[in-house]
Amino acid sequence: MAVPKIAVLATGLAGAFVVTTMHPVPAQALPRYASACSDCHAAVTAGVSTAVPSRTALTAGASYTVRIALAAGGSGPAGYWISGPGGVSGGPSSATVFTATLRAPSTAGVKTYRVWTRQGRRVGSVTYRITVSAAVSPIQLGRIQYDAPGTDLATRASINGEYVVIQNRGTVARSLTGWTVRDAQAHVYTFGTFTLGAKKSVVLRTGKGTSTATTRYWGLTNHVWGNAADKAYLRAPAKTANTDYCAWTSVGPGYKNC
DSSP, X not given: OOOOHHHHHXXXXXXXXXXXXXXXXXXXXXXXXXXXXXXXXXXXXXXXXXXXXXXXXEETTOEEEEEEEEOTTOOSOEEEEEESTTOOEEXXXXXXXXXXXXXXXXXXXXXXXXEEEEETTEEEEEEEEEEEEOOOOSEEEEEEEOSOSXXXXXXXXXXXXXXXXXXXXXXXXXXXXXXEEEETTOOEXXXXXXXXXXXXXXXXXXXXXXXXXXXXXXXXXXXXXXXXXXXXXXXXXXXSSOSEEEEESSOTTSOEEO
């Protein structure tokens, strides 16, 4: 008696279900399987791998590499997935050693990454940590002439004898539009549309004058910087933290190289 095709199909599906249930395949260490990684690794005896970053102390946004080595004894195609800020993946491959390139997060602090690995049916995981420090801006305070030469007078020459030098120590031009310079008494100068070239400086004079590519004028009619003590703050737009800071507590020579 012929067996109906529908019965054959049903029998085949049932058999396939049994085989799949008896021999589950662990998730590969690739992004599309990322959500299942922890379940897979918890359910299987893990092969131990190592993950060693090229540097453990980095500035925000800095590039670094991680050397991932699979433990001996495994077989089959291998791959990895690094879960964490800006994590990456690689494989499958016949290699047992991988080099992953990552970039440190933009926020400072100690960051922990978990590296998931798979080689054939053997999976494992290991963690590593990096310490990220805030990136140092190339825009910095240079010399501050806080005490104008000679006797302080309410004249343009005397007031403009006070100045602050702002430097771009980087290798590319930077916009200073919206940047501020302020003192301890909350007097604030805000840069209008202005770009500072690479390895260039601009002088901010306290008094009035015609601004150029190398000199800007605060426009004040009185001296602003304290001779005996004061603080200078340089701040990027929309930031509450200072990009740079410089202070003095005595008259000294009348200037400070920050």
